Amino acid sequence: MSGKAFQDYFPDHLCHCYGCGRLNEHGLQIKSYWDGQDAVCTFNPKPYHIAVPGYVYGGLIASIFDCHCCCTASAAAYRAEGRAMGTEPLVVFLTASLHVDYLRPVPLGMPLVIRASVNEMKGRKAMVTATLSAEGEECARSNVVVVRAPQHLMPR
Amino acid sequence: MSGKAFQDYFPDHLCHCYGCGRLNEHGLQIKSYWDGQDAVCTFNPKPYHIAVPGYVYGGLIASIFDCHCCCTASAAAYRAEGRAMGTEPLVVFLTASLHVDYLRPVPLGMPLVIRASVNEMKGRKAMVTATLSAEGEECARSNVVVVRAPQHLMPR
Numbered sequence: 373m374s375g376k377a378f379q380d381y382f383p384d385h386l387c388h389c390y391g392c393g394r395l396n397e398h399g400l401q402i403k404s405y406w407d408g409q410d411a412v413c414t415f416n417p418k419p420y421h422i423a424v425p426g427y428v429y430g431g432l433i434a435s436i437f438d439c440h441c442c443c444t445a446s447a448a449a450y451r452a453e454g455r456a457m458g459t460e461p462l463v464v465f466l467t468a469s470l471h472v473d474y475l476r477p478v479p480l481g482m483p484l485v486i487r488a489s490v491n492e493m494k495g496r497k498a499m500v501t502a503t504l505s506a507e508g509e510e511c512a513r514s515n516v517v518v519v520r521a522p523q524h525l526m527p528r
Numbered sequence: 529m530s531g532k533a534f535q536d537y538f539p540d541h542l543c544h545c546y547g548c549g550r551l552n553e554h555g556l557q558i559k560s561y562w563d564g565q566d567a568v569c570t571f572n573p574k575p576y577h578i579a580v581p582g583y584v585y586g587g588l589i590a591s592i593f594d595c596h597c598c599c600t601a602s603a604a605a606y607r608a609e610g611r612a613m614g615t616e617p618l619v620v621f622l623t624a625s626l627h628v629d630y631l632r633p634v635p636l637g638m639p640l641v642i643r644a645s646v647n648e649m650k651g652r653k654a655m656v657t658a659t660l661s662a663e664g665e666e667c668a669r670s671n672v673v674v675v676r677a678p679q680h681l682m683p684r
């Protein structure tokens with residue numbers, strides 16, 4: 373993917389998230405983009421993102437689902453409001469609950485493709501589902517409930 | 529806590545897990561210990577384990593629950609079999625599903641205490657529940673379903 377990712381539109385002071393903050397040099401710095409109605413993220417785990425030999429750590433998978441789904445909800449909210457990302461007011465979602473089903477071990481050493489879509493957006497809450505695939509094979513699924521961050525959690 | 533943690537009993541080739549492997553220099557290296565029927569893990573997030581300013585990243589929380597619950601299931605299996613950890617045959621659990629409820633934002637800059645207990649162990653599967661607290665206040669809960677790792681995932 374090229375162009376600006378969802379994460380590139382957030383203001384600097386909110387860009388230190390370990391999962392998706394572009395300014396967190398220790399973090400995963402995942403990037404999410406629209407692909408039709410879905411949002412897609414491609415991530416290349418590092419060799420040290422290991423569980424048992426040869427396979428990706430499940431906590432990393434949960435982390436990618438978490439951030440990708442939060443950012444997808446944000447992008448979807450802007451889209452629903454007919455606004456470009458980066459315009460005011462800022463819309464940031466935080467995770468209320470995260471569920472991951474690990475369907476099969478995820479092989480280490482290849483890109484992972486995570487696709488998410490917003491199933492429902494109601495009031496301050498959104499339900500997002502996602503899948504993670506390696507070489508075209510689905511390895512994990514996630515359901516994430518996210519809520520719009522209250523203003524006091526987003527200091528300027 | 530002092531003495532050997534659950535994770536210290538696994539053989540070297542299985543000690544590279546990003547969450548709990550003692551030989552993964554990039555990883556979290558969490559440590560789990562018995563405290564009666566519960567297993568407890570205390571973790572100090574690094575400043576870069578951040579979400580929004582002042583709060584801990586949710587993916588880190590999911591990761592700690594994941595590893596702490598898997599290792600607790602392993603320790604419980606040894607205990608149920610009346611064997612010391614580290615004796616053969618090796619018992620390793622992998623995550624089948626992970627559910628996390630984020631009850632309130634988790635403050636950054638203090639130790640987090642994660643307590644887990646095995647609710648049910650049946651055949652190759654175990655159900656583990658856990659809580660995460662900061663300064664005595666419960667901030668997150670988790671339900672984790674784990675399964676005994678098949679032999680082909682644990683090369684010697």
